[in-house]
Amino acid sequence: MIAEVIESKTDQFVAETVKYHEIPGFGSFVKVQDGTRRIYGIVSGAYTGSLDGSGKARAFFKSLQELELEQPQIFSLLRTEFTAVVAGYLEAGIYRSYYPPVHIRLHLPVERCTDEEVLKISTNTGFLIKTLNCPNGNGDELTAAALRTVAILHDNPKEYLLNAGRELLKMLSYDTQRLKSVIERVDIL
Numbered sequence: 360m361i362a363e364v365i366e367s368k369t370d371q372f373v374a375e376t377v378k379y380h381e382i383p384g385f386g387s388f389v390k391v392q393d394g395t396r397r398i399y400g401i402v403s404g405a406y407t408g409s410l411d412g413s414g415k416a417r418a419f420f421k422s423l424q425e426l427e428l429e430q431p432q433i434f435s436l437l438r439t440e441f442t443a444v445v446a447g448y449l450e451a452g453i454y455r456s457y458y459p460p461v462h463i464r465l466h467l468p469v470e471r472c473t474d475e476e477v478l479k480i481s482t483n484t485g486f487l488i489k490t491l492n493c494p495n496g497n498g499d500e501l502t503a504a505a506l507r508t509v510a511i512l513h514d515n516p517k518e519y520l521l522n523a524g525r526e527l528l529k530m531l532s533y534d535t536q537r538l539k540s541v542i543e544r545v546d547i548l
Contacts, residue, residue, distance in 0.1 A: 363468060365440065365465065366465070368462055369445070370489070371445055372398075376441065385402055388446070388508065392470075393463050397449040401444050403493050403494075407437060408437070409436060409437065444501070445463075456486060457485070478512050488530050490502040500544065503541050506541075507546075510523075510545065520542070524538065
């Protein structure tokens with residue numbers, strides 16, 4: 360378990376990490392087991408701040424090592440939460456690249472997806488429309504990050520990106536400038 364669901368909507372969920380400094384990467388894939396349904400999400404943002412949320416962390420102008428030695432208690436007053444866009448779900452052995460019929464229940468554990476799960480999710484490019492339309496407003500960045508995560512797992516990353524680019528072009532209503540902007544940020548080749 361890397362986190363626990365603390366907020367849930369049909370299209371996204373928010374989770375608080377177990378350790379404030381262990382955050383899944385932007386564009387990485389996570390999963391939540393909710394009964395017989397496994398919901399997959401793509402990390403779309405993160406926030407670290409004070410535990411109570413009412414104030415900001417204070418600057419001490421020391422290195423992390425000095426702070427850990429002199430004032431280790433301040434780290435227990437921090438928390439990190441991340442948001443994940445729902446990419447799809449698995450039920451009865453079948454992956455569906457659309458939202459589950461019911462949003463995720465609160466307080467369920469969040470895990471990182473295995474490479475095999477990411478490959479299964481990414482064989483269908485349906486996850487890209489979810490990243491493009493990310494509610495946080497950073498859809499192009501999230502799409503590029505998700506493609507970076509996914510492409511390197513495929514046997515032929517270049518071919519995968521070409522096929523994904525073709526699908527993206529359709530999703531973007533043939534806006535070639537926007538497609539170019541997304542693909543330039545993938546930069547794995």
